[in-house]
Amino acid sequence: MKNSIKYCYTPLFVLTLSVALLMSASLALAKSTDVKSLESPQAESITKQQVVNLNKSTFEQLITLKGVGHTKAQAIIVYRQQVGSFKSIDELMEVNGIGEKIVLQNKARLSI
Numbered sequence: 192m193k194n195s196i197k198y199c200y201t202p203l204f205v206l207t208l209s210v211a212l213l214m215s216a217s218l219a220l221a222k223s224t225d226v227k228s229l230e231s232p233q234a235e236s237i238t239k240q241q242v243v244n245l246n247k248s249t250f251e252q253l254i255t256l257k258g259v260g261h262t263k264a265q266a267i268i269v270y271r272q273q274v275g276s277f278k279s280i281d282e283l284m285e286v287n288g289i290g291e292k293i294v295l296q297n298k299a300r301l302s303i
Contacts, residue, residue: 244302245277256300258293277303 243252245267253264263286270286277283280301283294294301 241300242302243297243300245280245283246271246303256293257296259289259297263288263293279303 241252241255243256250261250264250268253259253267254261256264259267266286266288267283271277274285280298280303281294283289283301284291
């Protein structure tokens with residue numbers, strides 16, 4: 192009797208495992224499709240053309256700047272909160288991790 196119970200659970204286990212694997216594979220495929228659609232040349236050109244106001248921009252807008260990731264975007268926001276509004280674009284170099292190179296790469300997109 193114990194052997195018959197054991198054999199009943201094996202197909203159920205295999206079926207459950209198969210369904211779980213199919214679901215995770217389809218989720219992974221959906222995520223990769225979403226990322227590819229966001230990285231299209233059209234979306235990239237739109238992002239490059241947007242002007243980013245240093246005093247009003249959100250975290251999401253700041254990370255669109257070349258050379259600015261999550262950490263540097265957060266540092267810009269913290270600087271704004273502690274020091275106040277930027278008075279010039281060059282003042283951005285006062286933010287920890289932001290140098291002259293990043294400012295020059297983004298100068299055409301930055302505003303006060």
